[in-house]
Amino acid sequence: MMVRLALHALAGCLAAERDRWILWVPVGIGIGVAGYFALPAEPPGWTGPTAALLLVAAAVLARRRVAAPLACLALLTVALGFAAAQIRTASVAAPILAREIGPVPLTGRVIATDRLEKGGRILLGDLSIPRVEPDATPRLVRVRLRDAAQLPAPGERVRIPAVVGPPGVPVAPGAYDFARTAFFAGIGGVGYAVGRVERVEPVPTGRWADLMARSERVRLAMALRIDEAVGGAEGGVIAALMTGQQTAIPEQVMEDFRGSGLAHLLSISGLHVGLVAGLVFFAVRALLALVESVALNRPIKKIAAVAAMAAAFCYMLVVGSPVPTERSVLMTGLALAAILMDRNPFSMRLIAFAATVLVLKEPESLLGASFQMSFGAVVALIAAYEVISPRWTRMRRETGPVGRAALHLAGIALTSVIASLATTPFSMFHFQQVQYYGVLANMVAVPVTSFWVMPLCLVVYLAMPFGLEQLPLTGMGWGVTVIIETARVTADLPGASQLVAAMPGFALPVMACGGLWLSIWRQWWRLLGIPPIVAGLLTLALDDRPDIMVDEAGKLMAVRDASGALSLSSRNAGRFAAEVWLRRDGALQAGVWPRQGTGAGGMLTCDGFGCLYRSKGHTVALARSRQVLAEDCAVADIVISADPAPRGCAAGLVIDLWRLRRDGPTRSGWNRGP
Known part of the structure; x- marks a missing residue:
């Protein structure tokens, strides 16, 4: 009897929230991806696609029933995720060095370069390695240089005496797996140079190779001009914001950003893409509004939306298209498309759409801290503001200028609190760290980034082609100095951050499921997501560390x-x-x-x-x-x-x-x- 009542109540809750069912599609796909990567060995290639086809057939055959087709479709999303992971793995598979070799003269074309705090790093493709057969030669190899002055230009073909070996495996169970990251990036070897770089061929071959080399050279040239104009830690942070390269930021500054809860400002994500799109949107709309004939006869709001969409896409290309940026551009593009169609641009469906596309395109990104923290923060923020937005809008309408300013500051604080709470489990799991003063740091750093640094960032983009970037870069550097000092002072506060022991592997999936349940549903039963979150956090008490x-x-x-x-x-x-x-x-x-x-x-x-x-x-x-x-x-x-x-x-x-x-x-x- 009790079971029947419980099932009846469950069916009632599900029926009441049928408009939210679609939001579980990326969750099912993610479960399939996670299941694939949890397997101890590679399954047969037909497993995922065959399961998907069988579930489609089962859904069609059971279409006259009520629950069976829905169950088949739910399982179909899992099968799609599993199949996507299998296809992705097969498509990127490339040779990996079996052992360390060298010193040997590596010959290859420079795909990308990174300036480090000490020295530099290059990515080589189209490789030739002595004593390694062509069919066993990696697609890409990453080599570290001691002297940044030796960094070649992207597109050049070079020869470097180097020691190279297979990408490193995790140094402890559950630790960061660089070998997996390298596999999906096509990197089959890593090493270090033991001699000087010799230029072999200066001109890249092929139109696509030339285009990619040009884009990398533009990014490198921007980083060099930023370093010449600003330099130091400020130049490294500005380069991260404008080119997506964080490698030039001093390690101590990175530690301060992590310890203060401001590391998200260095990852090109929703805040940066939203600011770029928003600034372009309002600037174009304001300029068009100044022309009376255009303002009266043209849809200037939609024109501004198209301009903002183009700006967000170009910004993604300039910073190298990392996962948080792709997610943000997808969401921003969908929001701007909603404006073009006169629809509401703010919805949980935005994040569901972005997650579905990204997980199907790059299933391995689901396992990364960047993906998890980025989506976790955005899902929590959208879910929270779905609840409080009506009251918040009414308060803004009923209060004066001073009250609206106070509400704006309160909104920054609330956003920081929600994002911090949502990302803390991921930070604990991946980095074994908890930040306690992140809200205070974000209260200062986020407004400075929004109203000072990022507007000047757009000005620098426009000024660089004409060689006029010195003045706006200097102003941008002052704003970055404020952010760096905020991070340093916050990280130096007593008890600003705390290290915690690593959680068991099952803790994060349990907490993620609880968080999704709490965020996606709207009825009272969403509160059932709280116990799994608490249970995941309590696994810290489990003493299962190796002796x-x-x-x-x-x-x-x-x-x-x-x-x-x-x-x-x-x-x-x-x-x-x-x-x-x-x-x-x-x-x-x-x-x-x-x-x-x-x-x-x-x-x-x-x-x-x-x-x-x-x-x-x-x-x-x-x-x-x-x-x-x-x-x-x-x-x-x-x-x-x-x-x-x-x-x-x-x-x-x-x-x-x-x-x-x-x-x-x-x-x-x-x-x-x-």
């Missing part, structure tokens, strides 16, 4: 002591891996193993040849020298070594050089047992 960790080369190891803190085998080896391990542990520092004696709270005993770690009834040999491997195999349950273990090792688990190379560090570790 032993080993980096890819086996040079750095870490063990956990009785208090739960990490202790590292070295302060110098594997610094990047150590930083990631500590951050995912929610810690800033760790102890170091002794050369002789005991450590890790007495759980570690070391001598000149290695250490023995005892925990939960297990003895683990952490070898520093191959001379003791035979002895370790006889006394230890587990043997870990950067050298090859002897054949017939009697230990129950052996993690040596060959296993690390075969499985990588994320599949070779020993997690806590019973």
